[in-house]
Amino acid sequence: MNVATTIDGVPLEALASASEAGPAPKRIVVAYGFWIFLLSDIVMFAALFASYAVLVHATAGGPTGAQLFNQTTVAIETVCLLVSSYTCGLMSLAINSRNRFGTYLGALITFALGAAFLTLELREFADMIAHGATPQRSAFLSAFFTLVGCHGLHVTLGLIWLVVMMVQVAVMGFATSVQHRLLCFSLFWHALDIVWVGVFTVVYLMGVSL
Amino acid sequence: MTDVLHDRAPGDIPSEEMEASAPSQALIYTLGLLVALILTATSFWVANTSLLWPGGVGLGLAVLAIAQMGIHLVFFLHITTGSDSTNNILALAFGLLIVLVVVAGTMWIVTDLNDNMLMPSSNAMNMRMQR
Numbered sequence: 001m002n003v004a005t006t007i008d009g010v011p012l013e014a015l016a017s018a019s020e021a022g023p024a025p026k027r028i029v030v031a032y033g034f035w036i037f038l039l040s041d042i043v044m045f046a047a048l049f050a051s052y053a054v055l056v057h058a059t060a061g062g063p064t065g066a067q068l069f070n071q072t073t074v075a076i077e078t079v080c081l082l083v084s085s086y087t088c089g090l091m092s093l094a095i096n097s098r099n100r101f102g103t104y105l106g107a108l109i110t111f112a113l114g115a116a117f118l119t120l121e122l123r124e125f126a127d128m129i130a131h132g133a134t135p136q137r138s139a140f141l142s143a144f145f146t147l148v149g150c151h152g153l154h155v156t157l158g159l160i161w162l163v164v165m166m167v168q169v170a171v172m173g174f175a176t177s178v179q180h181r182l183l184c185f186s187l188f189w190h191a192l193d194i195v196w197v198g199v200f201t202v203v204y205l206m207g208v209s210l
Numbered sequence: 211m212t213d214v215l216h217d218r219a220p221g222d223i224p225s226e227e228m229e230a231s232a233p234s235q236a237l238i239y240t241l242g243l244l245v246a247l248i249l250t251a252t253s254f255w256v257a258n259t260s261l262l263w264p265g266g267v268g269l270g271l272a273v274l275a276i277a278q279m280g281i282h283l284v285f286f287l288h289i290t291t292g293s294d295s296t297n298n299i300l301a302l303a304f305g306l307l308i309v310l311v312v313v314a315g316t317m318w319i320v321t322d323l324n325d326n327m328l329m330p331s332s333n334a335m336n337m338r339m340q341r
Binding site: 024079 | 217221223235242243250253257258272302313315
């Protein structure tokens, strides 16, 4: 193929393209594959968001979002998840510098904040069910519990994953495979926070104000 | 100009040569946290204030949410426009396309169906009964 020999005055040899460099390292392949999985997970959430948006007014004479949602709880949940995403990022920095104490500390704070988020969410669900707002009550509540419950399930799985990863760090140290899994975990945790931005905007804030 | 040997993994820290001049990674995470907190606080304020025109609140909330998702992608997931991140961007763009088709398509179709379903049962049926 006849291509220009210089790009911006730099000889082409200095710019070895990705295809000429041979197969990518495993770390990149693993994280890219997990990135594809996360995007498909987000597509699934998009379907749940769409069904929620369609069914939000189908309350069947039951309670509406404005009557059920407590914004203070949602604000605390949001801050918990956001700060846990931040500490998860700091944890991945500690992993990159092979800092065992920093890794454990970051994981502990991330876990505590994630558990606080989950506790608040479960208390909210229990409170709603105690007031008769069960998933069976209306199409709106079915869609609400499916969407928010699915996100909560992801957070639960993330917490279990985090515990498993800390056991692996304790037993195997910073082995290459453990580092790859930790990279995937931090991707997962940040992606959950992105989904939560959609949840608190579409479900809680728009549900109360519109 | 630095040579790009491989793409960068999503969520991975930028390459070493970028790190030399760029601010430290911890600072980037902290900056992302602060901006995200400000956007979250703004969202909650917009939803509860009576100062704004009510018709624009929904749009404002959507814009704030999309902005915050962008902040998360750039500061926490390190998705950049760099040439080593092209594959990540392309996958993200395809994912967003599917998300858009699913959400907008569902809302469009079901709203349309809903309108067609409700009209005869409430208005036309009543008119027929009255006749």
